[in-house]
Amino acid sequence: MTSYDLVVRGAFVLIGDNWRAAEIGITDGVIAAIAAGPLDGAEVITLADDEVLVPGVVDTHVHVNEPGRTEWEGFASATRAAAAGGVTTIIDMPLNSIPATTTVEALDVKRAVAAEKAMVNVGFWGGAVPENLGTLRELHDAGVFGFKAFLAPSGVDEFGHLDAEQLERALEEIAEFDGLLIVHAEDPGVLDAHANDGGVDYHRFVESRPDAAETTAIERVIAGVRRTGARAHILHLSSAAALPALRAARAEGLKITVETCPHYLTISEEQIGDGATQFKCCPPIRDDANRDALWQALVDGDIDIVVTDHSPSTAELKYAHGGDFGLAWGGIAGLQTGLAAVWTEAARREIPLERVLGWMSSATARFAGLGAKGRIAVGADADLVVLAPDATFTVEATQLQHKNPVSAYDGRELRGVVRRTLLAGRTVDIAAGASPTGALLGAARP
Incomplete structure (x- = not known):
């Protein structure tokens, strides 16, 4: 009988879109066998009755902020938080680090820092800014x-x-090299026209960033894609008002994909009190009817993926100025809580866990071109999560692995407890000071 490095046995293993009893044989970090009967392994993990085995989450929208603003986060704390929340791969945004990832030299700096600290797999987005237009191919060839x-x-x-x-x-x-432009789509003219004097009233903050800011910018992206044939992706869609234009563009055959985030799916404007700047993000969390429309778009396939847009800062920046939404830093730190938050709300809406993993694991892996991740299949990487889907926990911001104790979910009871995260078939140790176990990823090129 073939012996594997590790065998994971469970009554509920997510293979494709279906749950089945299975044993997973892993060798050299790769799934080598899936069987109903007994497999032999040097190490064996048998799931408890309340546990399921799922592919690790692939989060393609994470701000790590290192180097340069490491007091906001950093690769050590971010990747520990990822593993604690069932995330096995992150792709880091080109800001708010200093230097921003707009040159190959800056990418090399970021890679060197991440290599020494990453507990999960890390890839990198480049940035398109006015100063580096005309040189984007260099970053593309370097693997962003x-x-x-x-x-x-x-x-x-x-x-x-x-x-x-x-x-x-x-x-x-x-478009010349079939790259991908991912766009924070808010229109500056609309924002300027609706600017106000801020304050502690959350509704006034939402009024300062209306639906039209997103719809106008997204229509500009759609028109640009139509003219150039480029591929584009709309980041952190918060406004359901943009969905008809996106739906029509995709029906037309334009190469546009769309994401939304846990906070837009699980929190609504009506729940946010005066001065509660832990909920500030841009574009903003909108009302409950908008949230329902985003969920329907996910179910209908009009939104492709769910990612956290983990965007942390120090508590001082987040809570500065006495709860003034106009002055506090915007961004939701949700890397560790994203899967549980979405699953909690999905379960309330009677949407099954396999759909959630589809949006957060397999679809995100496909979006990033990471064919060996986000699925449990022979030949796939053994990046796996042991999850207790019906167990609950109460979020305590001070107990999260994030560097700063700020969370929009502080005090909330969430469903889905990550009991173990495996990266390439090895349990990730999230204790501070543990040796890095993550790999640096480059985008696949034809």
């Missing part, structure tokens, strides 16, 4: 997964936004 662009100010001076003409140039350039 695509290029992030803002259409309105990003919030940090070192990462400028693209105006209408620069967006067109970026799309034309990226």
Whole structure:
């Protein structure tokens, strides 16, 4: 009988879209066998009655912020948080680190830092900013997964936004090598027209970033994709008002994909009190009817993936200025809680766990071109999670692995406890000071 490095046995293993009793044989970090009968392994893990085996989450939207703003997060704390939340692969955004990932030299700096600290697999997005247009092919060839662009100010001076003409140039350039432009789509003209004096009233913050900011910017991206033939991806869709235009563009055959985030699916404007700046993000969390529409779009396939947009900062920045939404830093730190938050709300809506894993594991892996991840299959990487889907826990921000104790879920009871995370067939040790176990990933090129 063949002996494997590790065998995982469980009554409920997610294979494709179906649950079945199975034994998973793993050798050299890869799934080598899936069988109903007994497999022999040097190590054997037998799941408890309340546990299931699922593919690790692939989170393609994470701000690690190292180097340069490591007090906000960092690869050590971010990847420990990822593993604790069932995430086995992250793709790091090109800001808010210093330097921003807009040159090959900056990418090399970030890779060197991550290699010494990453507990899970890490890939990197490049940035498309006014200063590096015309040189994007260099970053593409160096292995970034695509290029992030803002259409309105990003919030940090070192990462400028693209105006209408620069967006067109970026799309034309990226189309030449079949790259991908991922877009923070808010229109600066609409934002300027709706700017207000801030304050502690959350509704006034939402009014300052209306649906039209997203719909106008997204329509500009759609028009650019139509003219250039480029591929584009809409980041962190918060406004369901943009869905008809996106649906029509995709029906037309335009190469546009769409993501949304746990906080837009699990929190609504009505739940956010005065001065509760832990909920501030851009674009903003909108009302309950909008949340329902986003869920329907997921179920219907109009939204492709769910990712966290983990965007942390220090507590001082998040809670500064007495709860003034106009002045507090925007961003939700949700890497560790994302899977549980989405599963909790999905279960409430009678949406099965396999759909959630589809949006957060297999679809995100396909989106990133990581064919060996996000699935349990022979030949796939053994990045796996032992999950107790019906167990619950109460989020305590101070107990999360994130560097700063700020969470939009603080005090919430969530469903789905990660009991073990396996990376390449080895249990990830999330204790501070543990040796790094993650690999650095580059985008596959034809």
